[in-house]
Amino acid sequence: MAEFNKDDYLNDLPDADDLAAGAAKSSAAGSAASTADSAKAEQPSSAPSAEGAGATNAATEGATEGKPAAKEEQAGKAEDSDAKDASADDTLTPLGKAKKEAADYLEALQRERAEFVNYRNRAQREQERFRQHGIIDVLTALLPALDDIDRIREHSEMDDSFKAVAAKIDKAFEKFGVEKFGEKGEEFDPTKHEAILHKPDDSTDKDTVDTVVEAGYRIGDRVIRAARVVVASPKN
Numbered sequence: 070m071a072e073f074n075k076d077d078y079l080n081d082l083p084d085a086d087d088l089a090a091g092a093a094k095s096s097a098a099g100s101a102a103s104t105a106d107s108a109k110a111e112q113p114s115s116a117p118s119a120e121g122a123g124a125t126n127a128a129t130e131g132a133t134e135g136k137p138a139a140k141e142e143q144a145g146k147a148e149d150s151d152a153k154d155a156s157a158d159d160t161l162t163p164l165g166k167a168k169k170e171a172a173d174y175l176e177a178l179q180r181e182r183a184e185f186v187n188y189r190n191r192a193q194r195e196q197e198r199f200r201q202h203g204i205i206d207v208l209t210a211l212l213p214a215l216d217d218i219d220r221i222r223e224h225s226e227m228d229d230s231f232k233a234v235a236a237k238i239d240k241a242f243e244k245f246g247v248e249k250f251g252e253k254g255e256e257f258d259p260t261k262h263e264a265i266l267h268k269p270d271d272s273t274d275k276d277t278v279d280t281v282v283e284a285g286y287r288i289g290d291r292v293i294r295a296a297r298v299v300v301a302s303p304k305n
Contacts, residue, residue: 201288201291204245204246204247204288205288205293208242208247208286208293209293209294211238212286212294215238215284216283216284218235218238219283219284222235242286245288246288246289247286247287247288247293248286248287248288249284249285249286250284250285250286250287250296251278251281251283251284251285251296251298252278252281253278253279253280253281254277254278255277255278256275256276256277256278257275257276257277257278257298257300260292261285261287261292261295261296262278262285262295262296262297262298262300263295263296263297263298264298264299264300265282265297265298265299266299266300267299267300267302268299268300268301268302269301269302269303269304270301270302270303270304271303271304272301273301273302273303274303275303276300276301276302276303277300277301278296278298278299278300278301279298279299279300279301280298280299281296281297281298282297282298282299283296283297284296285297
């Protein structure tokens with residue numbers, strides 16, 4: 070048996086400072102473990118809040134997307150209609166597609182032709198109206214001269230040169246559709262005669278033109294100027 074040595078035994082014992090440092094390390098490790106456990110315990114409580122926020126955002130987005138839903142539905146219907154037409158065309162044979170295309174072109178051509186005919190007729194009516202307005206303006210300006218020519222014809226002799234000029238003027242107005250009216254002996258018509266004087270006459274049983282003071286002029290059914298006449302009326 071080995072001999073006990075007191076000095077060796079005391080040297081093998083741990084120092085007090087080493088014991089204190091070890092205790093401090095053990096305490097720090099325990100605190101760190103406790104802090105980690107506390108963090109793990111608190112983490113699940115924050116997760117539901119994140120999920121709730123996600124649900125709230127989803128609900129908000131759904132409400133925002135609900136407004137254009139009607140427009141998207143209409144667009145979808147239009148696309149379905151186009152898809153049906155396209156599918157109907159796909160079922161046609163090449164000859165059927167050609168016939169359908171020809172029918173579409175024919176319909177468009179007929180529509181364009183009808184619009185052109187309406188435009189042409191409207192343009193012709195406007196052109197004729199402007200033409201008549203021009204003739205009326207010229208005739209109205211020349212009425213005093215035409216009245217003078219009629220008075221010369223009635224009350225005096227006209228030489229050949231003056232007769233030729235008067236005849237050319239009459240033919241020019243006839244060319245443009247101007248008709249001269251008003252003759253002695255015809256029945257008085259208030260729609261085309263303007264009575265400047267009425268005189269009793271035993272020889273007539275109705276109002277009759279006795280004297281034409283100024284001839285009347287018209288274009289078609291339109292009276293430019295009524296004939297100014299003296300009317301012979303039956304006695305009462």
